[in-house]
Amino acid sequence: MSEQDKTRQTAGGRLGGAAGPGGAISRRGFLRRLGAIGAGAAVFSTAICQRARAQYGAAAPDGPTLEQLTAMYTDMLKIRMWETKIKDLILGGGFRGVAHLYVGEEAIAVGVCHALRRDDYIASTHRGHGHLIAKGGDLGRMLAEITHKATGYCKGYGGSLHITDVSLGILGMNGIVGASHLFAAGAAYGIKVKGTDQVAVSFGGDGSIQGNFFSSAANSAAAWKLPWIGVIENNGYQIWVRAADVYGIVDLAQRAQGYGIEGRVVDGNDVLAVHNVARYAVAKARAGGGPTIIECKTYRWYDHYGAGGAKIGADGAFGLGYRSDRELRDWMAKDPIPRFRAFLVAEKVLAEQRADQIAAEVRQAVEDAAAFAKGQPLPKPEDGLMNVFAQGAVALRAG
Numbered sequence: 001m002s003e004q005d006k007t008r009q010t011a012g013g014r015l016g017g018a019a020g021p022g023g024a025i026s027r028r029g030f031l032r033r034l035g036a037i038g039a040g041a042a043v044f045s046t047a048i049c050q051r052a053r054a055q056y057g058a059a060a061p062d063g064p065t066l067e068q069l070t071a072m073y074t075d076m077l078k079i080r081m082w083e084t085k086i087k088d089l090i091l092g093g094g095f096r097g098v099a100h101l102y103v104g105e106e107a108i109a110v111g112v113c114h115a116l117r118r119d120d121y122i123a124s125t126h127r128g129h130g131h132l133i134a135k136g137g138d139l140g141r142m143l144a145e146i147t148h149k150a151t152g153y154c155k156g157y158g159g160s161l162h163i164t165d166v167s168l169g170i171l172g173m174n175g176i177v178g179a180s181h182l183f184a185a186g187a188a189y190g191i192k193v194k195g196t197d198q199v200a201v202s203f204g205g206d207g208s209i210q211g212n213f214f215s216s217a218a219n220s221a222a223a224w225k226l227p228w229i230g231v232i233e234n235n236g237y238q239i240w241v242r243a244a245d246v247y248g249i250v251d252l253a254q255r256a257q258g259y260g261i262e263g264r265v266v267d268g269n270d271v272l273a274v275h276n277v278a279r280y281a282v283a284k285a286r287a288g289g290g291p292t293i294i295e296c297k298t299y300r301w302y303d304h305y306g307a308g309g310a311k312i313g314a315d316g317a318f319g320l321g322y323r324s325d326r327e328l329r330d331w332m333a334k335d336p337i338p339r340f341r342a343f344l345v346a347e348k349v350l351a352e353q354r355a356d357q358i359a360a361e362v363r364q365a366v367e368d369a370a371a372f373a374k375g376q377p378l379p380k381p382e383d384g385l386m387n388v389f390a391q392g393a394v395a396l397r398a399g
């Protein structure tokens with residue numbers, strides 16, 4: 001038995017003291033923590049354990065290591081601070097194009113992507129910066145891309161909506177609502193044909209399950225037992241339309257049943273709850289158990305999109321009237337980041353001082369990314385056709 005295992009056994013789920021960096025959070029500790037978050041009391045009880053099992057099913061017996069927990073916290077901060085920088089650029093008026101901000105939903109991207117390997121695939125949405133950062137996307141190249149610089153991910157031609165890094169398994173952001181599901185199901189079909197144990201995950205909003213893309217993806221994944229995981233980020237709105245006004249069901253994961261797929265509903269503002277159910281779905285898919293659909297309940301803090309030059313209260317900025325301040329404030333009080341930090345500190349995974357230090361390091365990394373992007377050149381107009389056709393397929397003509 002390793003020292004780490006011994007610590008886990010003797011600590012009986014308590015992460016403090018004996019468990020050092022690299023140690024693992026025990027299942028008991030994890031389940032106790034689910035209760036602590038839910039009931040506001042750090043008391044482990046069999047009832048909590050049973051409820052958690054009922055909710056999350058056959059989750060992996062061991063939770064994430066302390067290093068993984070710290071990395072998850074770091075990535076949540078990266079998403080929050082990087083996107084806050086974009087928001088500031090938008091409101092500052094110096095931003096060209098549009099960006100759909102993910103602030104408030106960080107726990108989903110991080111909970112899911114930290115259950116994946118580098119060679120697993122994700123297919124993302126218009127609101128995808130968070131997914132990309134959680135899968136390892138480079139903050140500087142992403143910022144260069146969304147400010148249309150030549151060294152950005154798409155050489156400055158794609159902007160926010162098309163950032164892709166196949167070397168990290170990122171099949172791209174996508175402005176076509178629902179298409180992500182089809183991309184990932186296609187990748188999952190490829191995995192099945194190749195016979196590897198990779199998985200493919202699609203993210204999509206509550207609006208993404210309305211159409212043919214989702215239906216084709218889910219139906220094919222069920223029929224062929226593909227290693228596909230469809231993550232529905234239910235933030236309650238499709239632009240200004242309330243999900244509650246256009247669905248006859250409350251839990252969108254119920255749709256899974258109609259395809260013969262297992263559906264799960266999880267608190268999308270609880271990174272460990274998301275992570276636990278994602279780990280379960282990934283392990284199942286790797287073992288040939290087929291697809292899972294996971295609905296994560298969450299909320300986006302900012303309006304549907306931000307556009308350069310827009311003013312507060314106008315379309316393309318923040319503070320429109322389609323939702324109440326009260327609703328927004330209630331959800332902001334459920335901010336997934338302080339919630340996770342409080343857990344990490346209470347469980348002695350991080351000291352307050354170390355948590356502050358991580359925040360300072362991330363803030364600096366975002367400033368460095370912004371300085372990098374600012375200093376990069378714009379694409380040359382004469383290079384415009386270079387990335388349109390396969391090289392040599394169409395001869396370039398002068399004049």
Ligand SMILES: Cc1ncc(C[n+]2csc(CCOP(=O)(O)OP(=O)(O)O)c2C)c(N)n1
Nearest residue numbers: 127175176177205206207208235237238239
């Ligand atoms: C196929 C398609 N139909 C319509 C649109 C216009 N559109 C852009 S975002 C959006 C709403 C998406 O809502 P949801 O899927 O819930 O994601 P969220 O923006 O809430 O993250 C719509 C209808 C589109 N981009 N693609």
